[in-house]
Amino acid sequence: MLKGKSSKSALIQITPKQNRNLFLKGMFLMELLEGEREIIVEHVDAILKNYRNDRENLIPILQEVQGRLGYLPGLAMEKIAKAINIPAVDVFGLATFYNQFRLNPPGKHQIKVCMGTACYMVGGQIALDSFERRLNIKEGETTCDRNFSLERVACVGCCSIAPVVVVDDIIEGKVTPTRVDGIMLSFETDSQKKKNEKEKCEEEGNQLWVQFLQKDAMKN
Amino acid sequence: MGAVSTERCYEKLKSKATEKIESLKQKPVVWIGTATCGKAAGAVKIREAFKEEITGKGLDARVIEVGCMGYCYAEPLAIISKPGFPTLCYGHLDEGLVKRLVEDFLVNDDPCFEFAMVALESNDFFPTFTDFPRGVYEQKIILEHCGFIDPEDIDHYIDREGYAALAKVLTMKPEEVLAEIKASNLRGRGGAGFPAGTKWEACKKAKGSVKYVICNADEGDPGAFMDRSILESNPHQVIEGLVICAYAVGATGGYFYIRSEYPQAIRRVKTALQQAREKGLLGNSILGSSFDFDIEVFQGSGAFVCGEGTALVNSMEGKMGIPEHRPPRLSTSGFRGKPTVLNNVKTFCYVPVIMRKGADWFKSTGTPSSPGTAVFALVGKVANAGLVEVPMGTTLRQLIYDVGEGIPGEKKFKAVQIGGPSGGCLPKSALDVPIDFDSLQEAGAMMGSGGLVVLDEDDCMVGIARYFLEFTQKESCGKCTFCRLGTKHMLEILNDITKGQENELASLNILWELAEDIKAGSLCNLGKTAPNPVLTTLRYFRDEYEAHIKEGCCPALTCKHLITYFIAPEKCSKLCNVCVGSCPTEAIYTREDGLKAIGQEKCVKCNNCLKACPPQYNAVVKLSPPELLKEKESELK
Ligand SMILES: Cc1cc2nc3c(=O)[nH]c(=O)nc-3n(C[C@H](O)[C@H](O)[C@H](O)COP(=O)(O)O)c2cc1C
Ligand code: FES
Numbered sequence: 001m002l003k004g005k006s007s008k009s010a011l012i013q014i015t016p017k018q019n020r021n022l023f024l025k026g027m028f029l030m031e032l033l034e035g036e037r038e039i040i041v042e043h044v045d046a047i048l049k050n051y052r053n054d055r056e057n058l059i060p061i062l063q064e065v066q067g068r069l070g071y072l073p074g075l076a077m078e079k080i081a082k083a084i085n086i087p088a089v090d091v092f093g094l095a096t097f098y099n100q101f102r103l104n105p106p107g108k109h110q111i112k113v114c115m116g117t118a119c120y121m122v123g124g125q126i127a128l129d130s131f132e133r134r135l136n137i138k139e140g141e142t143t144c145d146r147n148f149s150l151e152r153v154a155c156v157g158c159c160s161i162a163p164v165v166v167v168d169d170i171i172e173g174k175v176t177p178t179r180v181d182g183i184m185l186s187f188e189t190d191s192q193k194k195k196n197e198k199e200k201c202e203e204e205g206n207q208l209w210v211q212f213l214q215k216d217a218m219k220n
Numbered sequence: 221m222g223a224v225s226t227e228r229c230y231e232k233l234k235s236k237a238t239e240k241i242e243s244l245k246q247k248p249v250v251w252i253g254t255a256t257c258g259k260a261a262g263a264v265k266i267r268e269a270f271k272e273e274i275t276g277k278g279l280d281a282r283v284i285e286v287g288c289m290g291y292c293y294a295e296p297l298a299i300i301s302k303p304g305f306p307t308l309c310y311g312h313l314d315e316g317l318v319k320r321l322v323e324d325f326l327v328n329d330d331p332c333f334e335f336a337m338v339a340l341e342s343n344d345f346f347p348t349f350t351d352f353p354r355g356v357y358e359q360k361i362i363l364e365h366c367g368f369i370d371p372e373d374i375d376h377y378i379d380r381e382g383y384a385a386l387a388k389v390l391t392m393k394p395e396e397v398l399a400e401i402k403a404s405n406l407r408g409r410g411g412a413g414f415p416a417g418t419k420w421e422a423c424k425k426a427k428g429s430v431k432y433v434i435c436n437a438d439e440g441d442p443g444a445f446m447d448r449s450i451l452e453s454n455p456h457q458v459i460e461g462l463v464i465c466a467y468a469v470g471a472t473g474g475y476f477y478i479r480s481e482y483p484q485a486i487r488r489v490k491t492a493l494q495q496a497r498e499k500g501l502l503g504n505s506i507l508g509s510s511f512d513f514d515i516e517v518f519q520g521s522g523a524f525v526c527g528e529g530t531a532l533v534n535s536m537e538g539k540m541g542i543p544e545h546r547p548p549r550l551s552t553s554g555f556r557g558k559p560t561v562l563n564n565v566k567t568f569c570y571v572p573v574i575m576r577k578g579a580d581w582f583k584s585t586g587t588p589s590s591p592g593t594a595v596f597a598l599v600g601k602v603a604n605a606g607l608v609e610v611p612m613g614t615t616l617r618q619l620i621y622d623v624g625e626g627i628p629g630e631k632k633f634k635a636v637q638i639g640g641p642s643g644g645c646l647p648k649s650a651l652d653v654p655i656d657f658d659s660l661q662e663a664g665a666m667m668g669s670g671g672l673v674v675l676d677e678d679d680c681m682v683g684i685a686r687y688f689l690e691f692t693q694k695e696s697c698g699k700c701t702f703c704r705l706g707t708k709h710m711l712e713i714l715n716d717i718t719k720g721q722e723n724e725l726a727s728l729n730i731l732w733e734l735a736e737d738i739k740a741g742s743l744c745n746l747g748k749t750a751p752n753p754v755l756t757t758l759r760y761f762r763d764e765y766e767a768h769i770k771e772g773c774c775p776a777l778t779c780k781h782l783i784t785y786f787i788a789p790e791k792c793s794k795l796c797n798v799c800v801g802s803c804p805t806e807a808i809y810t811r812e813d814g815l816k817a818i819g820q821e822k823c824v825k826c827n828n829c830l831k832a833c834p835p836q837y838n839a840v841v842k843l844s845p846p847e848l849l850k851e852k853e854s855e856l857k
Contacts, residue, residue, distance in 0.1 A: 058538035059521055063480060097540045097697075098521035100480050117443030117640070117673050118599040120687055125780075126826050130804060133824070154442035154481070157449075158260030159599040160293040160606070171260045177804040177826040 037075065043068050044076045048083045055084060058094060062101060071102045107142045107149030109187065111135075114164040116155030123176075124163040128152060130180040131165075148187075225508040230387035233499055237375035248281040248302040248326050250274075253295060253367055255288035255452040256484055257445070261295035269315045270298070273322040281326055287453020289367030290607035294337060299368070300325060306343035308336045340368075353622040354604065359585060361593050362569035363609045366453035371488050374495040377456040383501055385572035389464050390509040397468040398424060401571065404579035405591050410436055410527070410564030411642065411668050412745070413590070413657035416571075419561060422551035424469040426559035431471040433561045434554075435462055435568055437478040437485070438532065440524035441640030442691060444597045444671035447565040449607050451478065451485040455492035459515065461568030463502065464575060466513045469561055474515035477532055481522060490517055524641075524695035528744050529554075529562045531697070542697045543744035566595055566670075586612030590656035600637075600673035603628045610655070617651040620674055631676040634776075635760070639668020641688045641695075642749030644756030645681060664756045666749065680776040681761040682768055685754045686714040692750035703747030706738040710754060717765065719781040720772045720845070728765055732758060772845040780825050784846040787816050787829075789856055791839035799840060802832035820849070 032040075047064050051057045058080070065076050072095050081088040095101040113119075113128040128150075132138055135148050142149040158164055161173030167183055250270050254263045270283050291297060294311030300321065301307040308331055310321065317335060324330040331345075339346040349355035369376035377383070389397050402417030423431060435458060439447040450458065462474050478486050493515055496502040504512045518536055525531050526541035533555045535541035554560025570592060574582045583591045590612040599605050602624040610619060616636055620626065627633055635645045644665035646653065653663050660667055675684065693707040713731055716722035735751030735758075742748050758765065767773045774782040787799065787808075794814035802808075807822035808829060816839075818829070830840040843849055 055538040056536070059535065060519070063519060063521065094538075094540060098523050098535075100522040115442065117637070117671060117687070118605075120442075121600060121673070121675070121679060121684075123827065129824065130826060133804070154440075155445055156260060157256040157445045158292070158295070159443070159597075160257075160295070161261065164260070173260075176831065177828045178802060178832075181804055 032073065032075070036073075040069060040073050040075050041079070044079045048080065053084050055086060058084060058086075058091065059098075062091070062095060066101060070106045071104055074103070104142055104149075105146060107147055109148050109168050110151070110166075111148060112151045112153045112156075112166040113139070114154070114156050114162070114166070115152040116159065116162075118155070118159035119162040119164055122162050126177065127163050127165055127175045127180060130177040134180060134184050226387055226390045229500065229508040230383065233378055233383070233501075237378035240375050241379040244282070245301065246303060248279070248300065250281065250283045251286045251299040251301070251368070251370075252283065253288055253297045254285040255367075255449055256482075257288050257292045257449070258295045258297065259484075263296040265315070266296045266298065266313050266318060269318040270322065273319055274326070277322060277327055279322070279326055284370050285372070286369060287366050287371050288449045288607060290363060290449075290609075291337075291604070292606035293604050297337075297367075299340065300331075301340075302326065302331075305329075305331055306346055307340040308333075308346065309338050309340065310335050311337045353625070354608070357610050357614060357618055357623050358608060359593055359611050360609050361573055361582075361585070362450065362457065362566055362595065363453075363607065364573075365457070366450060366607075369454060371453055371455055372491050374456060374492065374499060374501075377454065378499075381576065382456055382572075383460055383507075385575040386460050386463055386501065387507055389467055389575055390507055390511060394424070394468050394470060397464065397575065400575060400579050401468065404574045404582045405589075406567065406570055406574060406582070407590060407592075407657060408564055409566035409570075409595070409667075409670070411639070411666065413667060416563060416567055419551055419563070420465060420469050422549065423471075423559045423561045426552045428559055429472070430556075431469060431559045431561075432473050432475065432555045433462055433466045433469065433471045434475045434477055434532070434536075434563075435565055436527060436529075436532065436562055437476055437482075437565050438520045438527040439479065439482075439565075439669060440527045440695075441669035441671045443599055443673055444640055444669045446595045446597050446607060446670050448482050448485050450565055450569060451482070452488050455485075455489045456496065457572055458565055458568045459489075459492060459496055459502075461571035462515060463506070463513055464571050465561060465563070465568065467511055469559075471513065471561065474513060475536070475555075476515065476517045477520055477526075477536065478517060479520040479522060486517060486519060493517070523697075524691070525697045525744070525746050528746060531744070532562065533560065540697070542699050543746075545743065587654065587656050589658055594655050594667070594670070596670050596672040598624050598672050598674070601627050601631065601676040601679070602674040612656040613654045615652050615654050616646070619655065619672070620651070624674065627674065627676050631678065633674070634677050634679060635675045635681065637673040637675060637684060637688075637753070638671070639666040639752075640671040641668075641692045642666055642745065642752055643668040643671075644752045645675070645684065645760065646756065647760040650760075664752070664759060666752065668749075678776055678778065680718075680774050680778040681757045681764045682714065682718055682774075683776075683778055685757040686711070686718055688753040689714060689750065692746060696746065696750070700742045700744075700747055702738045702741030703743075703750065706734050706741070707747075707750055710734050710738075710751065714754070717768045718774075718779045720768070720779075722769055723772075725766065725769055727769070728758065728762070772847070774844045777842040777844050779844075782846065783825065783842045783844045784820060784849045785818050785823055785825060785829065786841055786843050786849055786852055787818060788839050788841055788852075789815050791837050792816055793837050793839070796834065796837070798832045798834060799829040802828045804828060 051061055066072055077091045078088050081091045115124050131150050135143055137143055139150050139152050156164055163175050165172045165175045252263055252267045274281050296313045297311050299309045324332050339348045342348050365380055406416045407413040408416055437447050466474055476489055502514050520526050523541045526535045528543045529550050530544040531541040550560045550562055552559055586592045593609045593611050595609045598608050604625045608623050635647050637645045646663055646665055650663050653659050657667050689711050693711050696703045698704045713727050735755050738751050739748050764775055767775050777783050792815050799816055800808045805822050805824050807819045808816055811817050833840045
């Protein structure tokens with residue numbers, strides 16, 4: 001189940017409810033990249049120091065880990081379980097029960113399509129379909145190069161400009177398939193520009209992710 | 221002795237705050253709405269533009285961030301107050317307009333009336349809120365200060381009688397406070413309308429020295445945002461209500477349970493709590509009395525079912541948010557097994573006002589069985605979408621046509637969806653139902669969370685029912701078989717109907733039976749109310765279900781699988797190429813005779829061409845059932 005170097009697999013049994021949620025979350029745990037493991041351990045240890053080993057703190061701990069790493073790697077969940085002295089399955093159960101937690105790293109660019117009532121009624125689904133078509137992934141998934149992730153969210157609070165899409169915290173209103181093409185095009189020209197400037201280090205989307213994490217590690 | 225010192229403590233705070241606000245009013249101030257709705261519409265850019273212009277011109281004016289006034293359709297919004305002028309509100313701002321306002325109003329004394337929306341206090345030049353239909357019907361108790369005060373500065377709230385109720389309560393006996401709340405007949409605004417006083421009393425009577433008060437801000441309904449707006453616009457009123465409740469029931473600890481999707485609300489509440497502590501309104505010996513109390517924030521993790529009391533408590537204890545059997549009720553055994561009061565954000569928000577103005581004053585608004593006001597997030601096909609507060613007993617018609625100013629375009633009203641996933645859809649014939657807990661329940665809907673969605677002729681009722689059921693189905697925690705499997709079965713039937721794969725009318729009876737069984741066989745209100753959207757649409761819009769099943773036709777032309785797009789040759793101009801360019805999948809092509817046509821195998825039904833076709837032609841039409849296409853095409857030949 002848990003892929004990647006971190007896993008001690010077969011540790012965890014999954015209930016149907018969790019299984020469904022896993023599926024909804026675009027579940028297959030992604031492989032850890034070079035250097036990621038150390039970053040994870042470092043962050044988790046630092047966070048655990050700030051909390052009493054009490055089950056009541058489990059959700060706040062998970063929230064903070066996700067806040068720093070962008071997701072909950074299997075390795076992190078196991079470490080937390082050990083620290084709080086509960087079975088790993090309990091941590092895993094919680095992480096799959098709540099919608100907030102993600103088990104896969106988010107893309108470098110996060111695309112959130114509002115599926116609140118107002119947006120749904122005027123074409124939220126059409127916007128979502130368009131992104132799925134353009135990115136060739138389903139909602140809840142991340143593209144293989146980890147550049148984009150696609151999610152549906154509930155009302156983001158600007159129903160008067162529905163349908164709404166949040167792209168990297170910038171809110172786009174009245175989104176049509178044409179606008180979706182426009183958004184994607186602007187990313188493409190952006191990355192083209194950067195590529196020309198610094199061809200080497202942009203070659204691998206993967207490399208970027210590690211850099212991002214390292215930068216983040218230094219900040220904290 | 222306690223009473224005297226409490227009063228004196230408060231007087232000191234109050235006079236300091238008033239002094240600060242008065243000095244603020246001596247100079248021009250720009251108040252910008254930066255709640256989430258404002259930010260979404262670009263308020264941050266507007267704020268920066270104002271700051272830049274003001275510094276650029278070397279003016280002595282301040283820019284202050286406020287919350288949401290409820291006029292979300294006109295965001296970004298700003299209020300400008302300048303001594304000697306009426307305080308005016310401007311909507312739909314952009315950077316050009318900001319330049320103009322600073323230049324003309326702040327520098328040159330011309331208030332640009334042509335751009336103003338409304339004046340805040342009555343004057344000889346410009347209409348105020350009460351001169352508009354919306355202002356006539358609206359009566360603001362809990363939204364009174366929202367959008368007009370700085371939520372990150374406690375002095376703004378104190379200046380407007382904030383924490384006066386707390387100061388008064390601390391000189392009373394807890395029993396008297398409880399009696400006042402009971403007398404007001406305040407009913408919980410979290411959905412079910414349970415009397416707050418009764419709940420508080422049960423907790424007060426429960427044995428134990430440790431008790432908790434929790435504010436439920438887990439607003440999970442996908443189309444509602446009242447609680448968030450209140451927390452972002454005026455967090456102190458909720459805090460004050462919570463502290464009063466704690467005093468009345470003798471609680472020792474307080475919590476805000478806020479969903480983590482509301483980062484700005486969380487931030488503003490935390491700031492507010494910190495400021496309250498600094499002023500001695502929280503912590504040890506509040507306002508010099510012998511009452512100690514403090515509040516913490518817990519972030520929910522995005523599960524709709526955690527809005528349910530027992531699930532919420534489980535989730536705070538670090539477990540999965542799964543509801544439990546009741547009794548024991550939370551009021552006897554809640555968080556950490558201790559007696560707990562759980563109330564909604566809005567419920568707490570009423571408390572300070574009731575304590576200040578009295579139960580009788582509160583009961584003079586609304587209906588006898590549901591006193592007070594109702595707060596709605598009015599969205600959907602309505603001209604003035606936003607946050608509204610009207611007295612209980614206002615009819616749906618007044619709310620939609622007077623407060624919301626009706627349906628935009630030439631469209632016809634079809635239904636109104638109240639209460640989100642637990643509520644129902646009411647048809648035109650129910651427009652005169654008064655809004656209160658009991659009347660709505662009778663009509664088959666529910667006050668619920670307070671989402672109110674207006675639907676017009678372009679909305680498919682089967683699709684709406686399916687949308688809400690899909691939501692509850694996903695959010696079902698899986699504990700009860702009926703809720704877990706029953707909703708799934710219902711959803712499958714609805715999916716089939718909207719895809720045209722169901723041709724037995726008998727499936728409607730199965731839907732009905734399943735709905736009744738789920739209602740009977742579920743433990744918590746998530747399951748008990750999940751079938752409501754389906755039941756009400758079946759009751760009032762059965763013909764639409766039948767059209768889907770019998771004719772494979774979606775009367776509202778929205779179910780993707782039951783429509784096709786077609787370019788009417790008699791309307792197509794031949795010379796214009798807009799639709800071809802608009803198609804994201806290159807399905808539209810030009811025929812030999814110059815007419816445009818759609819390659820159906822490539823069409824993804826994204827509606828782009830229909831929107832793109834210039835209004836003078838309006839050549840793109842939707843057909844349902846899709847078989848109509850063959851007829852049309854053979855006509856063409
Ligand atoms: C599935 C479900 C979701 C709920 N969601 C909320 C919510 O988001 N906010 C809320 O205040 N109450 C919610 N409730 C109602 C609470 O269980 C509870 O009745 C309410 O918080 C009590 O406060 P009140 O008496 O002030 O209404 C929900 C109930 C259920 C069954
Ligand atoms: S429903 Fe999308 S912003 Fe409200």
